[in-house]
Amino acid sequence: MSTIQGxxxxxxxxxxxxxxxxxxxEKGQSQGRIIFRRFLKNKVAVAALIVYVAVLVFSISAIGLxxxxxxxxxxxxxxxxxxxxxxxxxQLWPFSLGEHxxxxxxxxxxxxALTMRGIQNSVLVMxxxxxxxxxxxxxxxAIAGYFRGWVDAVLMRITDIFIVIPALVIGAIVGRTAGxxxxxxxxxxxxxxxxMVIARLVRSEFLALREREFVEAARVAGASDARIIFRHIxxxxxxxxxxxxTLLIAAAILLETAISYLGxxxxxPDSSLGLLISQNQSAFxxxxxxxxxxAFFIVLLALCxxxxxxxxxxxxxxxxxxxxxxxxxxxxxxxxEAAQAQAAVAAAEPPVSGGASTGSGDxxxxxxxxxx
Amino acid sequence: MVSYIARRIGVSILxxxxxxxxxxxxxANSGDxxxxxxxxxxxxxxxxxxxxxxxxxxxxxxxxxxLLWLGGVARCxxxxxxxxxxxxxxQNQAVxxxxxxxxxxxxxxxxxxxxxxxVLGVALGIITALRAFSGFDYSITLVSFFLFxxxxxxxxxxxxxxxxxxxxxxxxxxxLSPLALAVWGIVVGLVVQLVAGGNFRKRVIxxxxxxxxxxxxxxxxxxxxxxxxxxxxxxxxxxxxAAIAYGVVxxxxxxxxxxxxxxxxxxxxxxxxxxxxxxxxxxxSSFGTLIILAVVAIGVGLLVGFFVGGYxxxxxxxxxxxxxxxxxxxxxxxxxxxSWPAYMDLTNDRPLATVGAGTPGLNGDVWITGLDTFTxxxxxxxxxxxxxxxxxxxxxxxxxxxxxxQDYVRTARAKGLPERTxxxxxxxxxxxxxxxxxxxxDMGALLGGAVIxxxxxxxxxxxxxxxxxxxxxxxxxxxxxxxxxxxTAITFNxxxxxxxxxxxxxxxxx
Numbered sequence: 001m002s003t004i005q006g007x008x009x010x011x012x013x014x015x016x017x018x019x020x021x022x023x024x025x026e027k028g029q030s031q032g033r034i035i036f037r038r039f040l041k042n043k044v045a046v047a048a049l050i051v052y053v054a055v056l057v058f059s060i061s062a063i064g065l066x067x068x069x070x071x072x073x074x075x076x077x078x079x080x081x082x083x084x085x086x087x088x089x090x091q092l093w094p095f096s097l098g099e100h101x102x103x104x105x106x107x108x109x110x111x112x113a114l115t116m117r118g119i120q121n122s123v124l125v126m127x128x129x130x131x132x133x134x135x136x137x138x139x140x141x142a143i144a145g146y147f148r149g150w151v152d153a154v155l156m157r158i159t160d161i162f163i164v165i166p167a168l169v170i171g172a173i174v175g176r177t178a179g180x181x182x183x184x185x186x187x188x189x190x191x192x193x194x195x196m197v198i199a200r201l202v203r204s205e206f207l208a209l210r211e212r213e214f215v216e217a218a219r220v221a222g223a224s225d226a227r228i229i230f231r232h233i234x235x236x237x238x239x240x241x242x243x244x245x246t247l248l249i250a251a252a253i254l255l256e257t258a259i260s261y262l263g264x265x266x267x268x269p270d271s272s273l274g275l276l277i278s279q280n281q282s283a284f285x286x287x288x289x290x291x292x293x294x295a296f297f298i299v300l301l302a303l304c305x306x307x308x309x310x311x312x313x314x315x316x317x318x319x320x321x322x323x324x325x326x327x328x329x330x331x332x333x334x335x336x337e338a339a340q341a342q343a344a345v346a347a348a349e350p351p352v353s354g355g356a357s358t359g360s361g362d363x364x365x366x367x368x369x370x371x372x
Numbered sequence: 373m374v375s376y377i378a379r380r381i382g383v384s385i386l387x388x389x390x391x392x393x394x395x396x397x398x399x400a401n402s403g404d405x406x407x408x409x410x411x412x413x414x415x416x417x418x419x420x421x422x423x424x425x426x427x428x429x430x431x432x433x434x435x436x437x438x439l440l441w442l443g444g445v446a447r448c449x450x451x452x453x454x455x456x457x458x459x460x461x462x463q464n465q466a467v468x469x470x471x472x473x474x475x476x477x478x479x480x481x482x483x484x485x486x487x488x489x490x491v492l493g494v495a496l497g498i499i500t501a502l503r504a505f506s507g508f509d510y511s512i513t514l515v516s517f518f519l520f521x522x523x524x525x526x527x528x529x530x531x532x533x534x535x536x537x538x539x540x541x542x543x544x545x546x547x548l549s550p551l552a553l554a555v556w557g558i559v560v561g562l563v564v565q566l567v568a569g570g571n572f573r574k575r576v577i578x579x580x581x582x583x584x585x586x587x588x589x590x591x592x593x594x595x596x597x598x599x600x601x602x603x604x605x606x607x608x609x610x611x612x613x614a615a616i617a618y619g620v621v622x623x624x625x626x627x628x629x630x631x632x633x634x635x636x637x638x639x640x641x642x643x644x645x646x647x648x649x650x651x652x653x654x655x656x657s658s659f660g661t662l663i664i665l666a667v668v669a670i671g672v673g674l675l676v677g678f679f680v681g682g683y684x685x686x687x688x689x690x691x692x693x694x695x696x697x698x699x700x701x702x703x704x705x706x707x708x709x710x711s712w713p714a715y716m717d718l719t720n721d722r723p724l725a726t727v728g729a730g731t732p733g734l735n736g737d738v739w740i741t742g743l744d745t746f747t748x749x750x751x752x753x754x755x756x757x758x759x760x761x762x763x764x765x766x767x768x769x770x771x772x773x774x775x776x777x778q779d780y781v782r783t784a785r786a787k788g789l790p791e792r793t794x795x796x797x798x799x800x801x802x803x804x805x806x807x808x809x810x811x812x813x814d815m816g817a818l819l820g821g822a823v824i825x826x827x828x829x830x831x832x833x834x835x836x837x838x839x840x841x842x843x844x845x846x847x848x849x850x851x852x853x854x855x856x857x858x859x860t861a862i863t864f865n866x867x868x869x870x871x872x873x874x875x876x877x878x879x880x881x882x
Contacts, residue, residue, distance in 0.1 A: 166817065250520070303517060
C-alpha cells in the first residue's frame, strides 16, 4: 500500500488532453480552436467523419445530382436486361466492377445506382432535418429561456404538445400526406416534429446563462435583447446544441428509413435505403444482396454520425475522460501491478484494506481480478 | 405540492386536447378514406360509400369531426349520456372494444424486453464504468454504438432469417461439428478474457480455460441430444442454486458476513429440496398456482431471513427473498424445459415462430402454452431488447463515471469502507437517480414504441391498430392509439418529475 500511481503513463487520452489544453490556453487560443483540436485527437471520430463525407461524395459523383450525370453509366430509373440473373458482378480480387456491381433488382434496375440514390436521399433527409430542427429548437428554446415568464410557459406547453405525439406516428402521417413531395419535403416536415429535444436543452442552458455576469455587463452596456441572445449567450450554449443535433441526425436516418420501410416515406420510382429493404425483404433467401447493400449503408451512415457525435461530446465536455479509478484509490504498486496498469487501465476493483483477503468486492458488478 | 399536482394535471389536459387536435386533423387529411371502396367492384358500391360517409361523418370537415370525437372522449371521464365512445372503425368495430386487447398484447410484448433492457443495460454500464478505458470498455462501446445504429426493422428481419430459420434447421440434426465447437469455444473464451481482464498471461489462461469448458459443455450437450430433450437435471440445478446464493450474498452483504451465508444457504437448500419434492405439484400447476408458488417462495425466503436475523435483519430478509425468488425460477425453468419435446411434436419440430403471438388452436397445460408464448415472443423481445439496452449502457456508464468522481465517494473510500460498499451503497444508489427518470420517461414512450416490431412480427397490438388505420385513413383507431400513447406519456413524464424530486431532495417541484 503506498502512494498514488498518478505518475504512471496511462494509455488513455485523458492526460494528453489536459496537457494539450493547458499548453494551448497559455498561448491564448480561442475556445473553438481548443475544442477543434480536442476533436481531432479523437481518431475514431475523425475517421468516422472522413468515411461519412467519402460515402456522400462517392454517391453524388457516381450517379450525379439532378440533371448532372455522374460517372456511372446507369441511372436508377432505367430498366436493363438481366445479367447473370441479377447477381452482383463486383469482384474484389482481381478487382473489377463488372456490369452491375451490386446486382439488379427484380425488374432489372441497376442496384448500384438505386443504392447510391438511396444514400443521397437519406443523407439529404439527415442534413436538412438536422439543420431545420436545430434552427427551430434553438429559436424556441432561446426565446423561452431568455424571456421566461408567460412566454416560457406558452412555448414549453407547445413543446409538450409535440412531445406527446410520438415522432414515428406523426412522421408516418406527414409522410403519407407529403410522400409526393419527395425527400426534401419529407425532411422539412419531419424536422417540424423533431425539434423538441433541442428546444428543451437550449432553454435550460439559457436559464442558467442569463444570470451570469457577462450577460449583465452586456445589458448595462446597452445591448439589445437579440444581440445578447445571439452574440453573448448562444455561443456559450453552442456545445450542447451541436452535440444534440448530431444525435438528432443519427436518429433522423433511422426515422426516415423506418417510415420509408412502412411505405409512408419516399415512394418509388425514387429510392431510399429503407424503401429498398422493405421492397426486397421477401427476397432475402433468394437474392440476399438486395437486402445487404442498403442495410450496410444505413448502418454505416448511422454509425459514423454516432461516432462523430460522441467525439464532439467529448471535445466539448471532457470531464468524463479525466476519471481514472487508479487515481482515486490506493492500489498495491508491485512491479507486476505497474506493468499490468500499463497493459490495461482495466483494473476494476481495488483490494480492500488488508489486501490479501478474498475481498468483500467479490461478486459485485465488475469485481475484477485485475488488481490482484 | 397539491397545487403543483393540480396545476400540472390541468395543463396536461390542455396539452392532450391540443395534441389530439393536431393529430386528428393530420390523420384525417393524410389520405382518401373512401379509396378502398371507390376501387371495389361490388354492385352496391354507392350504398357502401354512402353508409361509410354517414357512419363516419365524412361529410363534415375534420375539425368538426374532432369536436364530435372529443365529446365521445369526454363522456369516458364524465359518465353523462351513454358512456364511453371513441368511434368505430370502417368495419364497425367499436374502438373501445379493440383498445384493451391491443394494449394487452403490446404490454405482453414490451414488458419483458423493457425490464431486461434496463437490468442488463445498467449492469453492463456499471461494469464498463468500473473498468473505463479498458479493452472491455471499448468493445462494449463499439457494440452499443453498433446497436444504436441498427434500425429496428433491420434487426427484426435478420433475427427472423438467421435465428428462427437457422435454429429450426439446426434442430433437424442437433449435433455440433468439431469446427462449430472450436468456433464457439474461441468466441466465448475471447469474451470471457475480455471481461476478466488482467495481464497477458492471465488473459491467455482465462481464454484457454473458458474456451475449453465451453467446448466441453457444448460437446456434451450435442452428444446427449440436449437440444431436443433439454433439462437441467439435479446436478445442474444444485450448482445453479448454490451459485445464485453465492452471488446474492456477495453482492448484498459481502462474503465475510456469516449470517448472510447462513440465510442464503438455508434458502437455497429449501429450493433444492422443493426441486426433488414438489415436482408433482408443478405437473398439475396452472398459471395462477405458479404465481402463488412464487409468492410463497418469497415468503419463505423472508421468513428464513427473519429467523436468522441478527443485527441486520432487514438485509437478511432481502437476501432470503431474492435468493428464494431466483432459485425457484431455476426449478420452474427446469420443469419448463422438460416440456420441450412434447412442444416440438406439436409444432412439427419447427418450434421457433416468426409471426403472431401464439400458435392458433394450441391446447396444453401451462408448460406447453408457456413454451408457446416463449417461442413466439423470443424474437420480438430480442429485437426490442437489442435496440433499447445499448442506450441504458451508455447512460449508466457516464452516470457512474460522474458519481465515482464525487467527493462523497472519495470520503467513503477514505474512511476505509470496503469497495463493495462504496460501489453498491454510495455510488450505485446515486447513479440510479437520473436513470430512474430516464426509465419513467421511456416507460411512457414504450407502448407507442413497438410499432415496427409489431408490424414485422404480426403481433396485433397497438402498433398494428395504428398502422392498419393509417393504411386505410381510418381515423378512429389511429386516435384510439393516440389516446393510450399520449396518456401514458403524459402520466409517466409527470411521475418522472415526481420521483426525481422524491429521490433527490435538492430538486424541488414548484
